[in-house]
Amino acid sequence: MLSGIQKSTVERVAWGERLGFRRPMMSPLTPVAALGVAFVVLLTASPLLNLLTAALAGGSRGLSSLLSGSVFTLMSRTLLLATLATLWALLLGVPPAWILTRTDLPGRRLFRVLGVLPLAIPPYIGALTYITLLGPVGLVNKAYHAMGGAGQLVNIYGLWGGVLVLGLFTYPYILLLAGSALESSNPALEEAARAAGHGPMGIFIRVTLPLLRPSLLAGSLLVFLYALSDFAAVSFLRVTTFTTEIYQQLNTRFDLRSASALSSVLVLLTLLVLVAQRKSLGRRSFVQRGSGAKPPTVYPLGRWKAPALLCTYLVLGSSVFLPIALLLYQVGSPGILFQTLASGQRYLWNSLWTGAVAATVASGLALFVAYLIDRRKGRVGLILTAATQLGYAIPGTVLGLSLILLYNTYVPWIYGTAAMVVLGYLLRYLPQAVQGSVAALSQVDPNLEEAARGLGRSSWQALREVTIPLIRPGMAAGWMLVFISSIKEVAATLLLRPAGFDTLPVRIWIATIEVDFAGAAATSLILIATTALPLFLIKRLDAGISQLD
Amino acid sequence: MLKTVETTAGRNATRRMILLILAWMSVIALGPSAPTTASELVIYSGRKESAIKPAVDLFEQRTGVKVVLKTGKTSGLANEILQERRRPRADIFIATEAGVCEVLARGGVLDPYAPPGARPIPPEYKSSKGFWTGISGRARVILYNKGLVRNEEVPSSVLDLADAKWRGKVAIAGTLERTTLSWLSALVQVMGESKAKAYVDDLVRGSLKILPDNSDVWRGVGSGEFALGLTNSPNYHLALKAGLPVGVVYPDQGQKGMGSLVNPNAVAILKGAKNLPEARRFVDFILSREAQAILVGHAFEIPLVRGMDAGQVRPLSSFKALTISQERLADLEERTIKLFPGF
Amino acid sequence: MKAAGTGATMTEVIRLEGVSKCYGGGGIVATREISLVVAKGEIVALVGPSGCGKTTTLRLIAGFEAPDGGSIEIGGRIVANEAIFVPPERRGVGMVFQDYALFPHLTARENVAFGLRNWNAERRRRRIAEALDLVGLSELEGRYPYELSGGQQQRVALARALAPSPQVVLLDEPFSNLDADMRAQMRQDVHRILHQAGTTAIFVTHDQEEAFMIADRVGVLNQGRLEQIDLPDVIYHTPATRFIARFVGSADFIPGLVQNEGIITELGTFPNQQGLPSGQAVEVMIRPDDIELFADLNGEATVVTRHFRGSDNFYCVRLPSGRTVHSSQGSTKVVEPGARIAVKTDPTHVVCFYEDESTR
Incomplete structure (x- = not known):
């Protein structure tokens, strides 16, 4: 493919143009780009289409379940949960993001690595650990009784528990995206605000925060959509949401139609959220990084050091240290850990390679999609945004079932292989990679690519030598998000895994239903350690690449 | 020169990415997880892996047939089977609840087979048309926390659970656990629709706690979160094994009592199975004494084959079972779901 | 055109x-x-x-x-x-962008080297040195764009554009x-x-x-x-x-009529350099440096405003017809607003436009 471009000296249409990568133009998509778009849309929209046909196939019966009043209760409840969880995650994510990138807090590099660790802890594991702590017969209530208290001091079950746990284990989305935006933002803007007489707080509220909007929105979107689509954690915490209702329809009635109809509503909700996000970003420009980008200003903390540390410790403590300590407590003895590790190597490997492949493919696709979205803000961009984001909205179980039907029928040679698992990850988590790439790309001045073109680079080479190095932190973050989400995924994996192919989360799930809590905790710890390791590696890599760090 | 290094690094990264993608494709094409060959017997099992794996291993040992096992939740696997119907992937389905097999039978994805080993099984624990065969059972029991319920207070009937003194202290799994659904359907059958509805409404008014899962029920009762729980008999033994202070009641054993509903675990052969002879061999094997001993002993299940040693659990002959056919339960299902929307 | x-x-x-x-x-x-x-x-x-x-x-x-x-x-x-x-x-084609578009992840030297990818190492090294020398930035070659001033960035951008010849x-x-x-x-x-x-x-x-x-x-x-x-x-x-x-500069346009002896205007008669037909009504372009002012109590024109611009004084002058024109005078030649003046015009180039049309 590459050599072909290099060979031809005179082409009817430039390569870049062919991909539609031209700034002010709205020329029609060229064959290669159109093919790419068609592929992405086919890949992502086919399960959706399947879902809709399944929902409509039932005619009145499928739709009747939507008309019952309970759907509205369910919807408002789910939206409430997702909104509160997002607010909670923002509250947890934004202050540390600022503290860790913009202040001289001692140990901030380590904290930054640790701060992303909750992503390594699947919310369902988080839910289980918090139930051991804050459940009706959890450690806190036991201690309370031991001290002579009566009744329940705390009860995690219910909406607030769902909010607590979902926020605690998704805030790193916001920390990561806001952190990388804070790192690459133009200090001149803040200096301008400073010159206008604002203190650090004023600058943060009036300049930094508004400029962070794309990142915060992207992060919030990830949290919000996660909360909409989460099943395992909310069902452990006994919150009734759309997904639990869908699961109920599927697993007690085997009613795929109602489940599909309900899922379609969820997808519609997601679509609305996405449209709202686009509207809210509007036509404002958020490009900050010109070529003269300086590293951002670092504020000395002074007497605020102790509160800043406390804030960081509190957030990290409740989302990292506490759950891990509880898991260790559940494992009981180190022997079980080693034993699980020894017997679970195969599952570990399965998780690792499927996750890595999904993350890599997602990053590649995301770059393509992000490019089209960012550089051609037209209908194609809109279609692609929608297509790549919606996979996130389909509950894992429903997505899994759709994929089974589609691939078992039309591409049976893929079905029954581990590629299905990868596909499941890809469809569920492509939005994360796309979000990361779009956010990073929107910060890169398109002139830089033109400069490279003028210096003898094809658009592909310009992309590789200029744009990609500049958005590498964003892409790495996207890769990492997809990888981590993938190796935690359980709902779709359960359905899509070929017989005999288990991943770590599947083993955790099996251990949980076998009431082998020590085993589940041990496997969870292995999963967390496995996820944490690449987090460390990528953070290092990041620091090495970017001189802005 | 820095620049050159940078470019080479970039080129390498691209090359690496392309290699990775190629590797991925080759993995799809020939990797270790390539589609199972026709000679491998594919079993989708809703039974716990620890319970079914030893039996499967023994089967492989005895017959030389290679088995690929996919363990999951019964209903999840059933959905999968329904979705795969155009190109079935599994040969055998093992369900923790026979009603699911009835759903699949009505969905036309099961292949009938009446194994000779099923003759000693009472008719209500196997499909009349041979679509599925019960392999073990679990009785619907009342589990109680010994610390919270005094001996003299222990209820003897499920009807006692509606008593005001247990307000907010009784737990049950929702209909996500199909055994609950069966139990509700059985109530409708035995008590009649209006009485059953009145009873269940009483329970709900008495702040019956409906949990997602049976394991939530027995752990909740064991930990003292609830005083009483309606669940399945093996859970009593699991709770004991976990060292929890629980007692068990097989309810409604009196002369006029309705008895305790027994839900069978079942095995079925899928229509279009690629390894039909091996599948039948497996069904025969699973009903053999050897396999039964593993299945029953390991998971505290009640043997359905008459004359099997029940071990620590109460055998079918030792209590009064509520007799109802799975076909009837399946007929009632839709009605039951409508009657009890809260579950 | x-x-x-x-x-x-x-x-x-x-x-x-x-x-x-x-x-x-x-x-x-x-x-x-x-x-x-x-x-x-x-x-x-x-x-x-x-x-x-x-x-x-x-x-x-x-x-x-x-x-x-x-x-x-x-x-x-x-x-x-x-x-x-x-x-x-x-x-x-080499391009220098308005915001320079220097690659922020590359040093000045690497930016300059960017367009020389296919050159052999020795030639490339020489060329980079030449280009940096040409713009006088040899000393700063190891700096990243954000470490350079605007002018330095501009030079790097120029060197980068020039390097591949x-x-x-x-x-x-x-x-x-x-x-x-x-x-x-x-x-x-x-x-x-x-x-x-x-x-x-x-x-x-x-x-x-x-x-x-x-x-x-x-x-x-x-x-x-x-x-x-x-x-x-x-x-x-x-x-x-x-x-x-x-x-391209300040200009006033005053009406004139083409006659045999030249183009007659309020400011005098100008040579008909373009050979326009007699009887044609035109507007003559007058540049501020074409007009000279003399303080003259009997003068028919009046100074309206004076702006001191350092190297010159820029006057706005009202002609008897009420029309205003502009004049640029030496920085030492000061006539206060309100003063009566005489106006002398001696353009080397007489450029006329038709009244209704913008072109000649």
Whole structure:
């Protein structure tokens, strides 16, 4: 493919143009780009289409379940949960993001690595650990009784528990995206605000925060959509949401139609959220990084050091240290850990390679999609945004079932292989990679690519030598998000895994239903350690690449 | 020169990415997880892996047939089977609840087979048309926390659970656990629709706690979160094994009592199975004494084959079972779901 | 429009013929049939108000845009017409962007080296050294863009564009991001560097003064049309249109009538240099430096305002007819507003426009 471009000296249409990568133009998509778009849309929209046909196939019966009043209760409840969880995650994510990138807090590099660790802890594991702590017969209530208290001091079950746990284990989305935006933002803007007489707080509220909007929105979107689509954690915490209702329809009635109809509503909700996000970003420009980008200003903390540390410790403590300590407590003895590790190597490997492949493919696709979205803000961009984001909205179980039907029928040679698992990850988590790439790309001045073109680079080479190095932190973050989400995924994996192919989360799930809590905790710890390791590696890599760090 | 290094690094990264993608494709094409060959017997099992794996291993040992096992939740696997119907992937389905097999039978994805080993099984624990065969059972029991319920207070009937003194202290799994659904359907059958509805409404008014899962029920009762729980008999033994202070009641054993509903675990052969002879061999094997001993002993299940040693659990002959056919339960299902929307 | 008088002996580097470009499905016309020839070693400035199409013209030459009509040749090779489109990387064109577009992840040296990828190591090293030396940044080669001042960044951008010895260097508003003193300095430097390198260059600016200082020839664009391209003094003294007359300097237009003895106006009679037909009503362009003022108590004109501009005093003068004209006088020649004056006009170039029409 590459050599072909290099060979031809005179082409009817430039390569870049062919991909539609031209700034002010709205020329029609060229064959290669159109093919790419068609592929992405086919890949992502086919399960959706399947879902809709399944929902409509039932005619009145499928739709009747939507008309019952309970759907509205369910919807408002789910939206409430997702909104509160997002607010909670923002509250947890934004202050540390600022503290860790913009202040001289001692140990901030380590904290930054640790701060992303909750992503390594699947919310369902988080839910289980918090139930051991804050459940009706959890450690806190036991201690309370031991001290002579009566009744329940705390009860995690219910909406607030769902909010607590979902926020605690998704805030790193916001920390990561806001952190990388804070790192690459133009200090001149803040200096301008400073010159206008604002203190650090004023600058943060009036300049930094508004400029962070794309990142915060992207992060919030990830949290919000996660909360909409989460099943395992909310069902452990006994919150009734759309997904639990869908699961109920599927697993007690085997009613795929109602489940599909309900899922379609969820997808519609997601679509609305996405449209709202686009509207809210509007036509404002958020490009900050010109070529003269300086590293951002670092504020000395002074007497605020102790509160800043406390804030960081509190957030990290409740989302990292506490759950891990509880898991260790559940494992009981180190022997079980080693034993699980020894017997679970195969599952570990399965998780690792499927996750890595999904993350890599997602990053590649995301770059393509992000490019089209960012550089051609037209209908194609809109279609692609929608297509790549919606996979996130389909509950894992429903997505899994759709994929089974589609691939078992039309591409049976893929079905029954581990590629299905990868596909499941890809469809569920492509939005994360796309979000990361779009956010990073929107910060890169398109002139830089033109400069490279003028210096003898094809658009592909310009992309590789200029744009990609500049958005590498964003892409790495996207890769990492997809990888981590993938190796935690359980709902779709359960359905899509070929017989005999288990991943770590599947083993955790099996251990949980076998009431082998020590085993589940041990496997969870292995999963967390496995996820944490690449987090460390990528953070290092990041620091090495970017001189802005 | 820095620049050159940078470019080479970039080129390498691209090359690496392309290699990775190629590797991925080759993995799809020939990797270790390539589609199972026709000679491998594919079993989708809703039974716990620890319970079914030893039996499967023994089967492989005895017959030389290679088995690929996919363990999951019964209903999840059933959905999968329904979705795969155009190109079935599994040969055998093992369900923790026979009603699911009835759903699949009505969905036309099961292949009938009446194994000779099923003759000693009472008719209500196997499909009349041979679509599925019960392999073990679990009785619907009342589990109680010994610390919270005094001996003299222990209820003897499920009807006692509606008593005001247990307000907010009784737990049950929702209909996500199909055994609950069966139990509700059985109530409708035995008590009649209006009485059953009145009873269940009483329970709900008495702040019956409906949990997602049976394991939530027995752990909740064991930990003292609830005083009483309606669940399945093996859970009593699991709770004991976990060292929890629980007692068990097989309810409604009196002369006029309705008895305790027994839900069978079942095995079925899928229509279009690629390894039909091996599948039948497996069904025969699973009903053999050897396999039964593993299945029953390991998971505290009640043997359905008459004359099997029940071990620590109460055998079918030792209590009064509520007799109802799975076909009837399946007929009632839709009605039951409508009657009890809260579950 | 008048094609520039380039000598036949000179080698053409750029030739634009009837190049048009529209945006938004034809709704917005960026350039209309622009024709332009640039000879080797020549520095051409394109000036015009914002939105006149000058940047688009540059981007069309660079290959960042494809023309909707016409053809573009670079070095005798057609790079764009209705059948051919050569992508920017194959045009051999260097570009300096308004915001410099330096690669933030590369040092000054690496930025300069960027376009020399296919050169062998020794040649590349020499060329980088030459380019950096040319712009006087050899010392700072290891710095990242954010560690350089605006002027230094500008030089790096120039060195980067020049390093691969392109056939032509395109500069898009190269000085607009610099402060005033830096701008003056950089204008001289860029002029020197371009000439020293013997490079053909086209640059775009909205500042006519800048264009006159640096360019060998200046083209003025208005609403997508190239209205005139010629030597700077020709543009200044004999603008082809009223628009140009106003754009490249202050100009007043006073009515006149063509008679046999010349063009009769309020300010006197001017020679009919253009050979206009007798009896024709015209407007004569008067530049402020064409008008001299004398304090004269009997004078018929009055000073309305005086603005001291450092090197000169800029007067607004009311003529007996009530019409006002402007005059630039030496900085020491002070006449206070309200004073009666005599006005003397002695233009070397008499440029007339028809009253109803902008062109001569």
